[in-house]
Amino acid sequence: MRYYRIVSDNQVKKVGIKYCGGCNLLYDRVGLVYSLKEQTQDSIEFINYDGEDAEFILFVAGCEKACVDMGRLKGWPIYIIDKEKDAGQLIDQIKK
Amino acid sequence: MNAQQYEESLRKLNLVVYMFGKRIDNVVDHPIIRPSMNAVAATYDLAQKSEYEDLMTATSHLTGKKINRFCHIHQNTDDLVKKSKMGRMLGAFTACCFQRCVGMDAMNALSIVTHDIDAKYGTEYNKRFLKYLQYVQEYDLTCDGAMTDPKGNRALAPLQQSDPDLYMHVVEEKKDGVVVSGAKAHQTGAVNSHEIIVMPTIAMREEDKDYAISFALPSDALGITYIMGRQSCDTRKIEEGSIDRGNQFFGGHEALVVFDRVFVPWERVFMFKEYEFAGSLVEKFASYHRQSYACKVGVGDVLIGATQTIADYNGTAKASHVKDKLIEMNHLNETLYCGCIACAAEGHREPSGTYCVDALLANVHKQNITRYPYEIARIAQDIAGGLMVTLPSEADLRSPEVGKWVEKYCQGDANVPTEDRMRILRLIENITLGTAAVGYLTESMHGAGSPQAQRIMISRLVNMKEKQRKAKRLCGITE
Numbered sequence: 417m418r419y420y421r422i423v424s425d426n427q428v429k430k431v432g433i434k435y436c437g438g439c440n441l442l443y444d445r446v447g448l449v450y451s452l453k454e455q456t457q458d459s460i461e462f463i464n465y466d467g468e469d470a471e472f473i474l475f476v477a478g479c480e481k482a483c484v485d486m487g488r489l490k491g492w493p494i495y496i497i498d499k500e501k502d503a504g505q506l507i508d509q510i511k512k
Numbered sequence: 513m514n515a516q517q518y519e520e521s522l523r524k525l526n527l528v529v530y531m532f533g534k535r536i537d538n539v540v541d542h543p544i545i546r547p548s549m550n551a552v553a554a555t556y557d558l559a560q561k562s563e564y565e566d567l568m569t570a571t572s573h574l575t576g577k578k579i580n581r582f583c584h585i586h587q588n589t590d591d592l593v594k595k596s597k598m599g600r601m602l603g604a605f606t607a608c609c610f611q612r613c614v615g616m617d618a619m620n621a622l623s624i625v626t627h628d629i630d631a632k633y634g635t636e637y638n639k640r641f642l643k644y645l646q647y648v649q650e651y652d653l654t655c656d657g658a659m660t661d662p663k664g665n666r667a668l669a670p671l672q673q674s675d676p677d678l679y680m681h682v683v684e685e686k687k688d689g690v691v692v693s694g695a696k697a698h699q700t701g702a703v704n705s706h707e708i709i710v711m712p713t714i715a716m717r718e719e720d721k722d723y724a725i726s727f728a729l730p731s732d733a734l735g736i737t738y739i740m741g742r743q744s745c746d747t748r749k750i751e752e753g754s755i756d757r758g759n760q761f762f763g764g765h766e767a768l769v770v771f772d773r774v775f776v777p778w779e780r781v782f783m784f785k786e787y788e789f790a791g792s793l794v795e796k797f798a799s800y801h802r803q804s805y806a807c808k809v810g811v812g813d814v815l816i817g818a819t820q821t822i823a824d825y826n827g828t829a830k831a832s833h834v835k836d837k838l839i840e841m842n843h844l845n846e847t848l849y850c851g852c853i854a855c856a857a858e859g860h861r862e863p864s865g866t867y868c869v870d871a872l873l874a875n876v877h878k879q880n881i882t883r884y885p886y887e888i889a890r891i892a893q894d895i896a897g898g899l900m901v902t903l904p905s906e907a908d909l910r911s912p913e914v915g916k917w918v919e920k921y922c923q924g925d926a927n928v929p930t931e932d933r934m935r936i937l938r939l940i941e942n943i944t945l946g947t948a949a950v951g952y953l954t955e956s957m958h959g960a961g962s963p964q965a966q967r968i969m970i971s972r973l974v975n976m977k978e979k980q981r982k983a984k985r986l987c988g989i990t991e
Contacts, residue, residue: 435565483566
C-alpha cells in the first residue's frame with residue numbers, strides 16, 4: 417500500500433475512483449471497490465475520478481505495477497490500492 | 513460510441529455478404545456472424561467502463577479529445593505498451609480475435625509512410641490521411657486493415673501473374689479518383705467494419721507501380737463483395753443449445769473481400785504509384801501487427817484457466833505431472849507476454865511523430881506466437897483427456913432417452929455437475945480445434961505474416977557483424 421494523503425475531518429468524504437487498465441489482474445478490483453462502498457457508506461461517497469469536488473483519488477490497480485496515466489489525475493492527492501489487503505488498511509485509516 | 517450504438521451503426525450499412533452460396537440480408541443477427549460482432553462490440557463496451565478506460569481510451573493528438581485506443585496514433589512508448597496490455601486484456605475477455613487491432617495498425621503505419629512519401633515528393637498524402645483519421649476518431653469507427661492479396665503464383669511478381677486481379681491494382685485513372693480491382697484475403701472482422709483500409713501486400717518494383725496503391729473506403733462502397741470463410745465447427749452456432757459452442761458469447765470471422773471495379777475518390781487515396789514506399793508500408797504495418805498478437809496471451813490465459821479447471825473436475829489437479837504441465841503453459845504464455853511488452857517498450861519516434869515498435873523484437877514476438885500457442889494447446893488437450901473430442905452432444909445430454917447415461921458416464925468429480933464438465937471441455941475444444949482455433953492457432957501461424965517472413969526480418973535486423981566483433985575481441989582475433 418502506498419499512502420499519500422487523506423484529508424481528515426468529520427464529514428462525508430468524496431473520493432474519486434480511478435482504475436488501472438486491467439490487463440492482468442491479480443484480484444477483483446471492481447468487487448473490492450463494491451465491498452469498500454458497503455463498508456464505508458456512512459463516511460465516504462465514491463464519485464468518478466474526474467469529479468471536481470473529490471478530496472482525493474483512490475487509484476485501484478490490479479497489480480503492484482499500478483500503471484496509470486497520471487496526467488489524467490490532475491494533481492489530486494492519490495491513495496493507491498494494488499492488492500486486496502490494502503482495502504482493510506484504508507478502512508482502518510478512515511475510521512480512525 | 514457504445515456497444516449498442518455500434519450494433520445499430522452496422523445495421524445501417526448495406527454490405528454485400530455471401531455465406532454458403534447465398535447472400536445474407538441481415539448480417540448483424542446472423543447466428544454464425546453475431547459472436548464476432550459481439551467481440552468487436554466489447555471494444556466499445558469496455559471503453560465506457562471506468563475499470564478498463566485507462567487501457568481502452570487515449571487522448572487524440574489531433575483534437576485533444578478522449579478517443580477509443582483503437583483509433584489512436586501512438587504518441588510515446590507508453591501508448592505502445594498500453595496497446596499490448598489492451599490486447600492481452602481483450603484476448604482474455606473474449607477468448608477470440610476482437611478484430612479491431614488491424615485497422616489501428618494500418619492507420620499507425622499510414623501515419624508514418626504518408627509523411628515519408630510527402631517528404632520525398634511534396635505530395636499531400638499525410639494531410640489527406642490525417643483528415644481521414646480525424647473522421648475515424650470522431651465517429652469511433654471500426655476499420656478493417658486490408659493487406660493480404662490472393663497473390664496467385666508466389667514465384668511471380670504482380671505484373672507477371674496470369675490474372676492481374678490477383679494483386680489489387682489500379683484499372684482506371686479518372687479526374688476525381690481511381691478505379692481499382694482485386695481482392696483481399698483472410699480479412700478478419702471485415703463485415704463488422706465501417707471502413708476498409710487497403711494497403712499493398714508486398715514491396716513493389718517500378719514495373720509494378722500500378723499495384724502500389726493504398727486507400728480507404730466505406731465498407732459498403734459499390735463493387736465490394738464479402739465472401740465469408742468457413743471455420744471448423746462453425747455450424748454449431750446455429751444448433752439449439754449453447755454448450756457445444758464452447759464460447760457462449762464471442763467468436764471471430766474472416767472473409768474474402770472482392771473489389772470489382774471499385775471507385776476511390778482522390779481524397780481517400782494515401783499512396784498512388786510510389787512503389788518504393790510499398791515495402792516500407794508493409795514493414796511498418798507488419799511490425800505493428802506482429803505486436804498485436806499480444807491478444808493470444810489473453811486467449812492463453814483463458815485456456816490455462818480452462819485447463820486447470822478440467823484438471824480439478826477430472827480429479828487430476830494434484831498429480832505432479834499435471835501441475836508441472838500447467839507451469840509450462842504459464843511459462844510459455846508469459847514468455848509471449850515478454851515479447852509484446854519488450855517491442856513496445858523499446859519503440860521509437862518516427863519522423864512523422866508516430867511511435868513505432870522495435871521491429872526486431874516485434875518479429876521475435878510473432879515468431880514465438882507461431883509456436884507457443886500450439887504447445888499450450890497440446891498440453892491443454894493432454895490434460896483435458898480424450899473425452900474432449902468424443903463427448904456426446906448437448907442434445908444427447910438433454911435427451912429423455914439417453915441423457916441419464918450421458919449424465920452418469922460423463923461425470924468426473926462427483927461434486928461437479930456433468931454439465932459443467934462438458935462446458936469446460938467444449939471451451940477447450942473451441943479454442944484448440946473449433947472455431948476459436950482459427951484465431952488461436954492458424955492465425956497465430958500465418959496472421960501478420962507466416963513464420964518465414966519473421967525469420968527473414970530477424971535475419972535482416974540483427975547486427976551480425978557487431979556480434980562477430982564482440983566474439984573476436986574476446987578471443988584475441990585481430991583483423
